[in-house]
Amino acid sequence: MNPDFQRAATLAAETLIKYRIDSAPVSPLHILKKIPNVLVVSYEELSHEMGMDRKCVMDTFGEKNQDAFTSINMVNGKSQYLVTYNQKLSVNLAQRGLARELGHILLQHDGTKPEKVRNDEARCFAHHILVPRAMIHNIKATGIRLTTEVLGNLTGCYDLCLTCMRRQPPVHIDPELNRQVRDLFMPYIMNFFEFQKYARHKDGSALADFGNYLEGYEE
Amino acid sequence: MKNEFQYRLLKAIGAKQISAAELSRMSGVNKVAISNYINGVYIPKQDKCYALAIALDVDPGWLMTGDEPRKTRNENAEDPPKTEEARILAKGIDKLPQEQREQALSVIKAMFAKYSNYFEKENDDEP
Numbered sequence: 001m002n003p004d005f006q007r008a009a010t011l012a013a014e015t016l017i018k019y020r021i022d023s024a025p026v027s028p029l030h031i032l033k034k035i036p037n038v039l040v041v042s043y044e045e046l047s048h049e050m051g052m053d054r055k056c057v058m059d060t061f062g063e064k065n066q067d068a069f070t071s072i073n074m075v076n077g078k079s080q081y082l083v084t085y086n087q088k089l090s091v092n093l094a095q096r097g098l099a100r101e102l103g104h105i106l107l108q109h110d111g112t113k114p115e116k117v118r119n120d121e122a123r124c125f126a127h128h129i130l131v132p133r134a135m136i137h138n139i140k141a142t143g144i145r146l147t148t149e150v151l152g153n154l155t156g157c158y159d160l161c162l163t164c165m166r167r168q169p170p171v172h173i174d175p176e177l178n179r180q181v182r183d184l185f186m187p188y189i190m191n192f193f194e195f196q197k198y199a200r201h202k203d204g205s206a207l208a209d210f211g212n213y214l215e216g217y218e219e
Numbered sequence: 220m221k222n223e224f225q226y227r228l229l230k231a232i233g234a235k236q237i238s239a240a241e242l243s244r245m246s247g248v249n250k251v252a253i254s255n256y257i258n259g260v261y262i263p264k265q266d267k268c269y270a271l272a273i274a275l276d277v278d279p280g281w282l283m284t285g286d287e288p289r290k291t292r293n294e295n296a297e298d299p300p301k302t303e304e305a306r307i308l309a310k311g312i313d314k315l316p317q318e319q320r321e322q323a324l325s326v327i328k329a330m331f332a333k334y335s336n337y338f339e340k341e342n343d344d345e346p
Contacts, residue, residue, distance in 0.1 A: 041330070049330060050239055062309065065310055071309075075338070110306070115311075
């Protein structure tokens with residue numbers, strides 16, 4: 001069985017439109033809380049409820065699930081989802097984990113597909129919702145170089161997330177869906193770059209270079 | 220797992236689908252003590268173990284020693300038809316040792332049971 005990347009990417013675009021997400025960083029937690037049959041709890045809350053040590057709870061679910069994981073309960077044919085996440089991670093890591101879990105839920109993963117297939121699909125969904133390709137096209141249209149710094153500042157996704165994003169297979173998303181996402185994000189992009197012009201450094205770089213910033217303080 | 224009792228207790232809690240706090244109320248055993256049993260810090264004495272077994276509707280001998288086959292106190296009662304099934308979609312969960320998997324599932328089942336009211340209220344609009 002092969003992962004359905006097409007469906008995952010399309011669903012990411014549809015989710016942005018459905019929940020009227022028009023700026024970044026996209027908050028998967030915000031979306032998860034709007035889905036009726038989903039409950040989101042932190043490892044902290046889970047351990048408190050169970051009267052167990054937080055570490056003991058985290059160890060129980062294995063080292064690969066330290067950021068977030070989803071459980072499903074089928075009750076009389078209806079699905080209930082419990083998303084557990086690590087509240088103590090940095091914002092961008094927690095955001096990435098939650099986006100992946102949101103993917104599992106919206107892709108209606110119920111454990112019948114092989115683990116690798118559902119993980120690949122959920123990861124594809126996560127990268128498409130956190131860094132919408134239509135938004136990247138908006139940036140390209142402004143003529144500004146697409147650096148990690150620009151993308152990171154715009155989306156709140158850095159290093160690992162962007163590296164993984166580049167490994168995602170190319171997918172075709174319906175042009176109408178792309179147009180709607182582009183329209184949603186256009187005011188945000190324009191606002192961002194207007195502000196960057198205002199804050200432009202004297203050397204002409206569009207964004208503050210942290211390396212240069214530090215050099216000024218070297219003894 | 221630090222001890223076999225810890226494993227049996229978690230398994231029974233998962234089957235009963237209650238939280239540690241509810242077990243404390245039902246059994247009269249202090250919540251901190253239950254937490255210590257769950258975390259494998261202590262093993263309860265016979266009287267506490269009996270109270271926990273009664274509250275969890277399992278055989279006290281099985282809970283204490285694990286020797287007896289696990290069964291409900293009312294042996295004549297038939298199991299209700301299964302209308303729910305919990306699964307964990309976490310990475311690598313199938314590769315964990317069986318005991319650990321069962322412990323994880325017990326925790327999850329207890330959480331679903333704890334929040335069953337939350338889901339019942341809002342189960343009309345599925346994704």
